[in-house]
Amino acid sequence: MKENILGVDVCDQTYDQLASHLLSDIENKRKSFIVAINPEKIMKAQEDESLRNLLNAATYQIPDGVGVLIASKLKKGNIKERVTGIDMMMKLCEQAHLHGKKVFLYGAKPGIADEAKAKLEEMYPGIHIVGTLNGYEKDEKVIEETINGSGAEIIFVALGSPTQENWIINHKEKLAPYVYQGVGGSFDVISG
Ligand code: UDP
Numbered sequence: 001m002k003e004n005i006l007g008v009d010v011c012d013q014t015y016d017q018l019a020s021h022l023l024s025d026i027e028n029k030r031k032s033f034i035v036a037i038n039p040e041k042i043m044k045a046q047e048d049e050s051l052r053n054l055l056n057a058a059t060y061q062i063p064d065g066v067g068v069l070i071a072s073k074l075k076k077g078n079i080k081e082r083v084t085g086i087d088m089m090m091k092l093c094e095q096a097h098l099h100g101k102k103v104f105l106y107g108a109k110p111g112i113a114d115e116a117k118a119k120l121e122e123m124y125p126g127i128h129i130v131g132t133l134n135g136y137e138k139d140e141k142v143i144e145e146t147i148n149g150s151g152a153e154i155i156f157v158a159l160g161s162p163t164q165e166n167w168i169i170n171h172k173e174k175l176a177p178y179v180y181q182g183v184g185g186s187f188d189v190i191s192g
Contacts, residue, residue, distance in 0.1 A: 002061070003077040007052055008042050010061045010068055012078040015091045018060060023095055025059075026153050026178045033058045033168050034181040036085035038065030041161070054165050062088055086186045089156055092179070097124035102151050104177060106143075107135035107158025108187040115191035135159045147175050154179040158187045 002009040011018070018034075025032040035058040045052040055061060062083040063069060072079035096103050103120075105113040113132035121127055131150035135158060137143060147155065155177040157164040164182035172180050 001078065003072055003075065003079060005037075005068065005071045005075070005077075006042050006046060008037060008045050008061065009056050010037050010063050010072070010079060011083075012063075012072070012080070013060075013083075014081055015083055015088065018062065018083065018088065019091050019095050021060070022092060022154075022179050023099060023101075026101060029178060031172050032060065032179050033165075033172060034060045034062060034088065034179070035165055036064035036083075036088070036161075036182070036184070037061045037068055039067035039071075040065075042068070042071075051162055054162060054169060057169060058165070085181070085183050086189060089181060089183050089186055092154055092156075092181065093120055093124055093127060096154055097127040100128065101153045102128045102130045104130060104147055104150055104152035104155040105132045105158070105187060106147065106155060107133075107164065107183070108185075108191075110134040110136065112187050112191050113158070116187040119190050119192065143171075144175065147177065150176075152177045154181075156181050156183045156186070158183045158185065160184060 001012050035055055063079050064084045069079055117129045117132050130152050133146050161184055168180045
């Protein structure tokens with residue numbers, strides 16, 4: 001279920017519920033797009049209709065931010081736990097690991113996605129991280145061929161917000177992965 005907070009939709013599911021929806025999206029070859037919602041994005045979306053439409057166009061808007069929980073509580077809504085972008089990414093990696101789904105990392109400065117890949121492989125031995133691309137590679141042909149050639153089913157996009165959300169909306173129909181998550185600076189955090 002979704003709740004509307006000042007014009008922005010937010011999902012009330014837990015990590016486990018979201019993970020099971022996302023796995024079923026892959027199994028059913030449905031494209032899905034996850035965006036993290038925090039109070040800053042909700043406030044920006046008040047004046048920026050295109051940002052509001054972009055956030056609402058995602059399949060799953062996760063409540064990343066205590067302020068979103070408070071807003072839901074004030075409205076007597078159902079959002080009970082915070083779902084952060086980075087923890088959702090970890091949950092998806094865990095599921096990819098358990099179910100043999102292929103993962104791609106796109107974004108951050110050269111070398112960072114490779115370091116994040118190495119860290120994730122340590123955390124989830126045997127995980128299939130089938131490719132990486134730095135976020136300063138802007139050649140559309142290279143991007144498309146690298147991602148589609150990898151056979152990835154899940155892609156994490158770390159280009160910062162709202163660049164990554166715009167990128168996902170504009171690319172997901174022509175790319176092979178089913179699940180798209182915008183993860184901001186998460187590769188920098190994971191690579192340590
Ligand atoms: N970035 C990128 N390509 C660009 C611009 C930014 O890959 O053209 C990366 C940048 O290196 C950093 C991430 O996007 O890893 C943005 O992180 P930030 O924490 O600023 O994002 P936020 O979570 O605040 O949206």
